Amino acid sequence: MTLAPDIIDLAERLRKSRAFAAKSTIATVAEQLDLNRVATAAVGDDCAAIPDGGGYLLFAIEGFLNEFVTGDPWFAGWCGIMVNLGDVAAMGGRPVAVVDCILASNADEADPILAGMKAASRTFGIPIVGGHTCTSGAERQLSVAILGRAKKLLTSFDAEPGDHLIAAIDLRGRYREPYSNWEAATDAPPERLRACYDILPTIAERGLSKAAKDISQAGIVGTSIMLAECSNVGITINLDKIPKPPGVPLERWLQTFPSFGFILSVPPQNTERVLAMFSAQGVAAADVGAVTKGTRVEISDSENRETIWDFATSPLLGLGRREATP
Numbered sequence: 001m002t003l004a005p006d007i008i009d010l011a012e013r014l015r016k017s018r019a020f021a022a023k024s025t026i027a028t029v030a031e032q033l034d035l036n037r038v039a040t041a042a043v044g045d046d047c048a049a050i051p052d053g054g055g056y057l058l059f060a061i062e063g064f065l066n067e068f069v070t071g072d073p074w075f076a077g078w079c080g081i082m083v084n085l086g087d088v089a090a091m092g093g094r095p096v097a098v099v100d101c102i103l104a105s106n107a108d109e110a111d112p113i114l115a116g117m118k119a120a121s122r123t124f125g126i127p128i129v130g131g132h133t134c135t136s137g138a139e140r141q142l143s144v145a146i147l148g149r150a151k152k153l154l155t156s157f158d159a160e161p162g163d164h165l166i167a168a169i170d171l172r173g174r175y176r177e178p179y180s181n182w183e184a185a186t187d188a189p190p191e192r193l194r195a196c197y198d199i200l201p202t203i204a205e206r207g208l209s210k211a212a213k214d215i216s217q218a219g220i221v222g223t224s225i226m227l228a229e230c231s232n233v234g235i236t237i238n239l240d241k242i243p244k245p246p247g248v249p250l251e252r253w254l255q256t257f258p259s260f261g262f263i264l265s266v267p268p269q270n271t272e273r274v275l276a277m278f279s280a281q282g283v284a285a286a287d288v289g290a291v292t293k294g295t296r297v298e299i300s301d302s303e304n305r306e307t308i309w310d311f312a313t314s315p316l317l318g319l320g321r322r323e324a325t326p
Contacts, residue, residue, distance in 0.1 A: 017219075049150065099131040106136075113140065155210065160211075199283070228297050238288055
């Protein structure tokens with residue numbers, strides 16, 4: 001088969017993107033800190049999972065780029081809650097509470113960040129229970145940590161060959177320019193948002209899937225590469241099947257961070273049930289690919305196929321758990 005230059009060029013641009021490069025630092029940090037499997041979920045998952053009675057405590061933190069916090073401080077505060085909630089949901093959990101750390105040069109600079117956090121806290125029903133604030137810093141900075149709880153886990157390490165790859169994204173939004181953040185939450189009914197996030201723990205508790213990830217700044221393809229590497233499986237993604245808003249260029253969409261977006265590795269017998277659960281809440285969900293044996297992540301369209309990453313020769317995270325099958 002002769003590969004069309006467009007899909008080859010697309011794969012190359014994605015490989016060289018800033019978001020892909022940012023994920024490669026995870027392995028370096030894990031090695032420097034000598035992190036081992038101190039909890040049920042290994043380093044590289046969306047949250048740390050700590051066994052607790054009949055379930056798990058989930059613990060995660062998000063830090064935000066200064067340019068984002070300075071450029072859109074209210075939304076940065078909102079995202080401090082929302083992005084952490086996505087990490088907890090991706091692990092099959094529900095949120096308990098958050099704490100924050102805010103640095104700003106004065107109180108006026110901190111106010112919009114706090115207002116955004118307060119609005120999201122009320123919308124999602126997640127209490128802010130403490131943190132650290134300093135209003136004598138040089139520039140605005142924000143980080144937020146979350147505690148959650150799960151009865152059963154979804155992880156990055158349990159995708160299996162033969163599973164279907166499901167992408168579920170809330171398309172009822174718009175870009176929050178100038179960033180590639182697809183925002184589908186700030187004007188949505190709180191009840192609808194909470195019901196959407198409850199889908200993931202329900203899937204876990206019903207045993208419909210064991211593996212999922214929150215779509216991160218690495219986008220749909222980059223997040224799929226991380227899932228593949230952690231589970232030591234291959235993945236083939238059909239670009240034609242990815243849920244996408246009308247009029248949005250594919251390349252931008254593949255590098256977009258959606259406010260509600262997940263990929264799941266689902267056994268074939270459960271695929272239709274999982275798709276129906278998202279559809280019932282108005283979330284666009286589709287079977288976009290296959291989990292396979294091997295070490296390559298491939299993208300394809302109706303005519304062409306291209307390997308975008310082979311973690312056997314070039315690890316992205318360096319955190320795979322099992323020996324890969326050729």
